[in-house]
Amino acid sequence: MSAPFVLVVDDEPDIRELVSEILADEGYRVMTAENGEKARHALRERRPDLILLDIWMPDIDGISLLKEWAAAGELPCPVIMMSGHGTVETAVEATRLGAYDFLEKPLSLAKLLLTVERALEAHRLAQENLGLRRGSEKTVEPGGNSQVMIRLREQVKRIAQHDSWVLITGEPGSGRETIARYLHAHSARKDGPFVDVGVTGITQGGAALELFGREDGAQVQYGRLEKAAGGTLFLDEVADMDLEVQAQLVAALDTGTFLRVGGAEPVRLDARVVAATRFDLQERVDKGAFREDLFFQLNVVPVNVPPLRERPEDIPLLLNSAVDRLVAREKLPYRHFSVAAQNYLRNHNWPGNTRELINLVQRVLILGSDPEVSLDEVRAALGEVQGQQPGAPQFAGVALDQPLREAREAFEKAYLQYHFDQSDGNITQMAKVVGMERTHLYRKLKDRGIEIRGR
Numbered sequence: 001m002s003a004p005f006v007l008v009v010d011d012e013p014d015i016r017e018l019v020s021e022i023l024a025d026e027g028y029r030v031m032t033a034e035n036g037e038k039a040r041h042a043l044r045e046r047r048p049d050l051i052l053l054d055i056w057m058p059d060i061d062g063i064s065l066l067k068e069w070a071a072a073g074e075l076p077c078p079v080i081m082m083s084g085h086g087t088v089e090t091a092v093e094a095t096r097l098g099a100y101d102f103l104e105k106p107l108s109l110a111k112l113l114l115t116v117e118r119a120l121e122a123h124r125l126a127q128e129n130l131g132l133r134r135g136s137e138k139t140v141e142p143g144g145n146s147q148v149m150i151r152l153r154e155q156v157k158r159i160a161q162h163d164s165w166v167l168i169t170g171e172p173g174s175g176r177e178t179i180a181r182y183l184h185a186h187s188a189r190k191d192g193p194f195v196d197v198g199v200t201g202i203t204q205g206g207a208a209l210e211l212f213g214r215e216d217g218a219q220v221q222y223g224r225l226e227k228a229a230g231g232t233l234f235l236d237e238v239a240d241m242d243l244e245v246q247a248q249l250v251a252a253l254d255t256g257t258f259l260r261v262g263g264a265e266p267v268r269l270d271a272r273v274v275a276a277t278r279f280d281l282q283e284r285v286d287k288g289a290f291r292e293d294l295f296f297q298l299n300v301v302p303v304n305v306p307p308l309r310e311r312p313e314d315i316p317l318l319l320n321s322a323v324d325r326l327v328a329r330e331k332l333p334y335r336h337f338s339v340a341a342q343n344y345l346r347n348h349n350w351p352g353n354t355r356e357l358i359n360l361v362q363r364v365l366i367l368g369s370d371p372e373v374s375l376d377e378v379r380a381a382l383g384e385v386q387g388q389q390p391g392a393p394q395f396a397g398v399a400l401d402q403p404l405r406e407a408r409e410a411f412e413k414a415y416l417q418y419h420f421d422q423s424d425g426n427i428t429q430m431a432k433v434v435g436m437e438r439t440h441l442y443r444k445l446k447d448r449g450i451e452i453r454g455r
Contacts (some may be wrong), residue, residue: 004120005029005046009039009062010054010082015107019052022109023116036060043069044215044265047226048077050119052112053099055083055090063090066097072219074098078119082107127193142178143321143354144314148306153182159301160186165253167238167298168276170305173355176276177236179305184232189272192231195224200237207245208261212252215263225258228271238275238298239284246291249273253297273298308350308357315346318354322361332365333421340375348382367414369421413448420450 006028010016013034020030031048033039036059042048055062062081069075081094084105091102100119103112142153159166160183168176177196184194202210213223224233235241241249252258253273257266275298284290308314319337327334337345350356363381364373416434423430431438 003027003029004049005031006116007031007033007039007042007048007051009033009036009042009051009057009065011035011057012054015054015082015105018109019107019112022113026113028116036062036065039065043076043220044263046267047220047222047229050077050116050123051079052116053079053081055081055094056085063093063097066094066099068219070097072221076220076222078123080115080119140178140181140325142175142182142305143318144311145317146311146313148311149314152179152303152305156183156303157186159183159303161188162301163188163272164300165272165298166274166301166303167281168274168303168305169280170276170278171307171353172278173353174305174307175354176305177234178354179303180232180234180274180276183274184234184272187232187272189231193228194232194234195228195271196234196236197224198236200240207242208248211245212248212258213260213263213267215260220260223260225252225269225271226267230270231272233271233273235273235275237277239277239279239281239290243289243291246294250291250294250297253294308353309348312346315357316342318357319345319361322358323365326358326362326365330362331422332362333369335365335368335371335373337373337378338375341373341378344375344378366418369417409448412444413450416445416448417450420445 016032053062075098078100214221
């Protein structure tokens with residue numbers, strides 16, 4: 001991964017030179033700007049990882065620049081303010097606008113370097129947490145001890161050593177994103193960002209803005225391609241990409257540069273592009289729904305993720321791994337699958353692949369209480385209960401092919417039992433979590449047959 005890129009904005013040449021030399025000696029890449037207008041131009045030219053911004057400058061002050069950048073929705077990166085004549089009010093205003101910290105001149109070089117390091121680390125952690133809130137996880141090794149999965153992991157590790165584009169194919173829920181993250185984690189870009197884009201979820205007409213960003217006067221909005229600089233851009237369900245945006249992506253991959261929406265200056269592409277799809281892209285090309293040139297660009301190194309039904313020997317390991325992760329991440333009670341349940345699941349068709357398996361494990365951990373997950377419980381969780389046709393639709397372990405009243409009561413009982421167990425029978429605590437008055441909650445628990453154990 002390339003070193004962090006820092007923009008130093010200060011009208012005093014001695015300070016610009018001193019700060020630049022110190023940062024360069026520490027391994028940072030540095031660009032300088034002598035005033036506000038030059039800073040605007042620098043931000044249009046490329047996205048920095050951090051900005052050191054003086055407040056008092058002849059053309060436009062640093063607080064006004066900060067307001068201008070914040071008006072775009074968020075600051076482009078961490079900003080550290082610098083001033084020799086700052087006031088408490090100025091520092092408060094800078095913090096309110098999103099500045100990471102405020103340094104007084106004359107600068108303490110040791111404090112400067114420490115603040116820069118902490119700002120970059122805080123930004124990195126914030127981006128990781130954002131990814132977790134969107135439902136993604138830190139890198140997980142693609143699970144399975146079958147020969148097909150062993151070969152797949154070895155193949156991905158070899159591919160990771162080269163910076164070529166990659167196309168990952170596989171059924172929904174098969175773990176295409178897991179493979180993409182695994183590839184990123186074993187590449188030279190592993191310390192850079194992993195930026196995922198769900199193409200299907202982008203509103204029509206918004207894909208170009210999402211990928212390439214936008215320029216509107218002095219304001220710059222960076223797209224996912226720039227946010228992935230030094231790392232990997234993951235395009236999930238790339239087959240759903242608009243043809244016009246496909247053409248722009250082709251040009252970017254061909255030239256190594258792209259234009260922001262409304263921009264005139266080319267921006268360098270510094271991200272590895274990994275795409276994924278459930279479809280046969282060659283068929284899409286034949287139908288005119290996908291550009292042939294983009295298909296050939298992305299398909300430099302194809303990777304296929306096998307469906308779960310083709311590797312039943314992996315089921316026991318995947319079940320155990322899912323239990324361990326859910327217990328650790330969501331504090332669910334630990335339970336183990338009986339041999340009969342594991343054997344039954346080895347022969348399940350798994351139309352939803354690993355995503356279905358994880359959902360099943362989560363369901364039985366929430367709804368069950370015995371240390372062992374039985375065969376009957378697994379069959380019930382899959383919808384194969386008495387009076388219900390195999391494969392009938394289900395939600396949270398509740399069969400959907402029964403009258404509404406019965407389904408509602410079954411879900412209420414499962415919901416209340418889960419929160420009762422989570423609060424260790426503390427009704428006051430449980431009432432706050434579920435948003436119910438205590439007396440009404442007592443009555444509900446009794447109606448649903450949940451024993452209060454003397455409380």
